[in-house]
Amino acid sequence: MLDITSRDAAVTLARDIARDDAFRAALADLIAFPTDASRPDAPLHAYLAHVAQGFAAMGFETQGYSSDGRPFLVASRIEDRARPTVLGYAHGDTVPGMEGRWAAGRDPWALTEDAATGRWYGRGIADNKGQMLVNMTALQAVLLARGSLGFNAHVLIEMGEEIGSPGLRKVCERLKPHLKADLLVASDGPRVDADTPTIFLGARGGATFRLRLKRRQGGRHSGNFGGALRNPALELAHALASLTSATGALQVPGWVPEGIPEAARAALAGLTPAGGEVDPDWGAEGLTPAERIHAWNSAEILAFSAGDIAHPVNAIPDRAEAVVQLRYVPGIDDTRLAEALRAHLDAHGFADIEIEEQGPRFRASATPVDHPAARFAAASVARTQGAEPVVLPSLGGSLPNDIFTEVLGLPTVWVPHSYPGCSQHAPDEHLPAAIFPDAAGLMAGLYWDLGEASPEVLGLS
Incomplete structure (x- = not known):
């Protein structure tokens, strides 16, 4: 019989929630906000107000901020100042909807399902609304199973990542004392493929x-x-x-x-990147395709x-x-x-x-592959999945990771819940429905383990 206060219970509960019709409805609500970052009339504040309600229901205090004309939301839950503090990050803005260019007449601002392929479609489902909802679901599951997170949490949500994150650096500089944390754990970007749990530690x-x-x-x-x-x-x-x-x-x-660190080279050994869509004879000589994308x-x-x-x-x-x-x-x-x-x-x-x-301009930044927090996250995902995840030194694309490493001084661990073929900046953005319960379970396991981790294990002492 499953102990309802156990790690396994939290993982199972997260998966069950992500399969429920209520999860689908919550995702549809997020997608329905046409948060095209390039439009001055986009309902950015309304989106954050809606998200704030979800965090408040989990016992988080929420506060809105503004910088460079963009709104931000910080949700915080402080349980014990002696415990580690984890910073989460997400963005609610999207690229343009590209209305009229989606297959089968799909509305980019409505969640639609293709039963034949098992795919769910909608602008932002992969980048980044669906990934944020996965992490909120995992936090909810841990709270229900344990009664607490076991760590302190801040979650920072911006509404301008798709246009270069205006104001994000200023907000982090301004709120540095409030956002004082030990580690960033966030989700954006793709896995190496839809079925392979992936961790990346920075961004090109x-x-x-x-x-x-x-x-x-x-x-x-x-x-x-x-x-x-x-x-x-x-x-x-x-x-x-x-x-x-x-x-x-x-x-x-x-x-x-000048070269690739040996730890990064070892992490990339044998990896097929970009879902296999590579030309093996293209790029820097003497490097594998994975090294060319994630370390060069x-x-x-x-x-x-x-x-x-x-x-x-x-x-x-x-x-x-x-x-x-x-x-x-x-x-x-x-x-x-x-x-x-x-x-x-x-x-x-x-x-x-x-x-x-x-x-x-996005600056390059990354946490070393052999950092204790990276090893901890990989071990947690492996424990849940039953197999080692792929660990990438850097995402091939760019994210504002440098703000978290340089301004806030944090090691950064990203656990993506998308995949290379998701069309996130094109018509027909989608994710396989099956990825949501899988990802929610992985994150519930990671959050559970963070609630039991000592600072020494995370390399924070």
């Missing part, structure tokens, strides 16, 4: 640059002038080609890390423009431009990324190309 940084080259005003006849005038499209194409080798390996000094740097051309591709004419274009994005791990000087690119282009004869950094 991201920096985006627009390159422009203008040679004259107006085009010139490609026959009468061809071969005698500089073609900015060709010049920029050669400049872009110089950024990597012919097989995609970075060639920009200052953009290339990459530069990608996001856009290239010259002339009118839809209606080309017989003319040499007068200008060309491209957008280049660098994803990078800790270990390079990210205060000089633009300078490094400038020096590289100049050295290759492209001094006329203008460089402008654009968009938000």
Whole structure:
């Protein structure tokens, strides 16, 4: 007979709640808020007020804040100042709904189910509303089974992650005494695949640059002038080609890390990343695809423009431009990324190309793979799952992890509840329904274990 106050009871209860119609209804309520971060009229405050009710029902005190025009919510439950304090994080904003582009006429702001595939659809279900609800469900299960969490908890929810987290750093600096914690445990991003529990300990940084080259005003006849005038499209194409080798390996000094820590290399051994959608012969030589995504740097051309591709004419274009994005791990000087690119282009004869950094910058940051908190979380997930989880040094994408490591000084452990094919920034964002009870059980086990952990075990002493 199952002890209703045991760890197993908390795990089972979390799974049962996540299978219940009430969970589905709660998820539908979250998705129904059209919290497109790019829209000034998005109901961001209303969404946080709704979420605050859920935390208040679990005995959390809630407080709203504002910074850089964005709202924030902090939910706190302090049980015993002598116990460890865990900070959680989530974001309730989304990318645009992309109405009219979803298959089968789906409304992005309504939870819909495909019975044939077992998938649930809705904007934010994967990024990040569904992941937040999983963690709230796990907290609820521990409270019901134990009567307490066994640790102190803060949960910080922002409404601007999809546009670069404006105000998040300022809020954390302002609230640092209130948010004093020992460890971040949060959920965002994908697992390595839908069925494999995954932990990642940081995130690659991201920096985006627009390159422009203008040679004259107006085009010139490609026959009468061809071969005698500089073609900015060709010049920029050669400049872009110089950024990597012919097989995609970075060639920009200052953009290339010195090496991969052995603990990170060991953690990635044998891993197939990105759901297997990789070209094994592309990228830095001597590295596996997993190392290239989770422990190395990459530069990608996001856009290239010259002339009118839809209606080309017989003319040499007068200008060309491209957008280049660098994803990078800790270990390079990210205060000089633009300078490094400038020096590289100049050295290759492209001094006329203008460089402008654009968009938000995420800094690279990560907790070491062998940190005690990382080992603790991996052991907890393994205990629940019956198999070791995949532990990644860094998420391939970018998150505001650096704010938690640098401003709040916390080790960071992320347990994602999505998967690579979820279409989170595209039409038809979805998750398999089966992932919710699985993830809720894993988090209930982790929260239960945190409630019994000593500071020494977590590496906090």
